[in-house]
Amino acid sequence: MQPVRAADIPDFGDVSQQGLSTQQEREIGENAMRQIRRGGTMMDDPEIVSYLNQMGHRLTDAAEVSDQQFTFFPLLDTNVNAFAMPGGFIGVHTGLIVQAQHESEVASVLAHEIAHVSQRHIARLIDGTKSGMWLSLGSIALALLAAQAGHGDAAMAAVAAGTGLAVQKQLDFTYSFEQEADRIGMQTLKKAGYDPNAMVTFFERLQKHNRLYENNAPDFLRTHPVTYKRMSDAQARSNEFKFKPIPDSLEFLFIREKSRALQMGGREGVPYYTNMIAEKRFANETAQRYGLAYSHYLLRQYDLAWAAMQEAKTSLNKGKSGKSHPMLEFLAGSIKIGQGQFAQAEQIFQEATLQFPASRALVYGLIDAQIAGNNLAAAQANINDALELYPSDAWLYQRMAKMYAQKGDLMRQYQAQGEYYVRLQEYAPAFEQFDLALKQPGNDFYLLSSIEARIRQLRELQNSPTK
């Protein structure tokens, strides 16, 4: 475990002896999320975020854990890893997506982490210490921060250690929790329509990789030692499932290349994809061409990005025309914004949002194109429409702030920026923004009093003991 400085540990007060309440779990998770966000590796890429949440919620629906809230978030990190925190927050490293050969392999790890949450493993560890043991929530935070530092499920072991359990007891605890997460995870995987064998094949491949590069073992393996017993347990269960292979979604293939391109950066990505395409080393040509286009985009080589994106479209349609994909359209519109062709970008996004209404990324793109093109009234209307659907979306408020800034409406700009921070649960900067809003010249009495009322409401919320 990496040492964590005391100053880094958020102050949660003390936890009672009878274990964590659901509310306490949520608060610990939210605190840890703030720490991770401040750490800078959390990604706000709207396509990767929504992909993980779609996959995650398909699994939680299958696991029938509707009473529990789940949030899935990506971290730009090459380690093959994922981790669960109390409150249903599940972090997924891009390395896990990049190293997976099939979509079901990513799903198998998510299903395992979902089981840690649904079985309340961390809370149960604390329940197990009732025998006069007194524990501060700070040691749980410490465990979570260690997890964030790339140690994955080490959180589980650290909590056990923090409770002062004897070493053998700790090992028994974590081993039985891992077995339970594997067992329940595999059932969930099958119910959700993924390949239940994926967990075994993925672990086997990681283990082989592990033997080849011993000092470079993926974190998920280090924190999930694949003992022969665990492997054979998993194998025995998966033999019960006679399943035909499940094809990967095109979205997974795109998301994997986007993650890889982001990990590599454009400088490495362009030659990598150029070689892969030249040597025809691909299972899916369209995804490789998308990876090349996106790598050019990262380097702001917009003309090259556009050409590669068009070739991706051609390969998607295999000569025929008409079909597209929301991620190709998002890239196309983003390239046009990069080129300064805002009206064309707006048109691409406008048409794509009609064709693919489920894509939130396309809505962001449309608003960005409208703000960039100074079409502020249209941007405002779209932001308001989107907020009806997604009222807790911080990124819409961020765009609203930008839109008002461009309009020169400072009071509403600071108000929107404040609402953005509220949605990230960063209350100190939120109050700063609201105070700035109140200090702006203007005599819109209605607006002023609504901001004052919002400040009062948030202060009351913060001061109430139960929240």
Ligand SMILES: [Zn+2]
């Ligand atoms: Zn685990």
